[in-house]
Amino acid sequence: MTDVRDRIEEVVKNNDIVLFMKGTPLFPQCGFSSRAIAILDHMAVKYETVDVLQDPEIRAGIKEYSDWPTVPQLYVKGEFLGGSDIMMEMFEAGELQALVDQKQVARA
């Protein structure tokens, strides 16, 4: 059996941007996840999403992995950045774009 931590690490390491969310980009299942997707789409970056509603093990495991109690959660180049409040705050301040540029994240 693959450890859930390894499964999370694999997706986080293999994609420049990963969003753990409820639902899918087309059909987000909560307002916070929907807001996170809107930000990523606006920035025109390439991203991978993981729907925690489809995977109870990941849903529980991601909270321990990041020491963060809620979803969505954003990872950029393997680093945990925060949830939707931090995404919105950094986006509005232009810091998210700066980070993405600086880390040379793949574009959509």
Added chain:
Amino acid sequence: MAADQIETLIREGIPDARVEIVDLAGDGDHYEARVIAESFRGQPLVRQHQRVYQALGGRMGTELHALKLATGVPE
């Protein structure tokens, strides 16, 4: 969960914090917490928010459904 209970928990966990709770929807379930603390200085936002969540002791995402967080250091 009551607003003053949230405020008390954050104050207990982060003794130097100035805390303001706003009931966003008036339903006792959707809040915004504004937390200003000198001890946040030099810490990235993700760490500041983690400290607030730790102060709430596992209630976030369970008893406490929606809490918008805004943290910062004193001017």
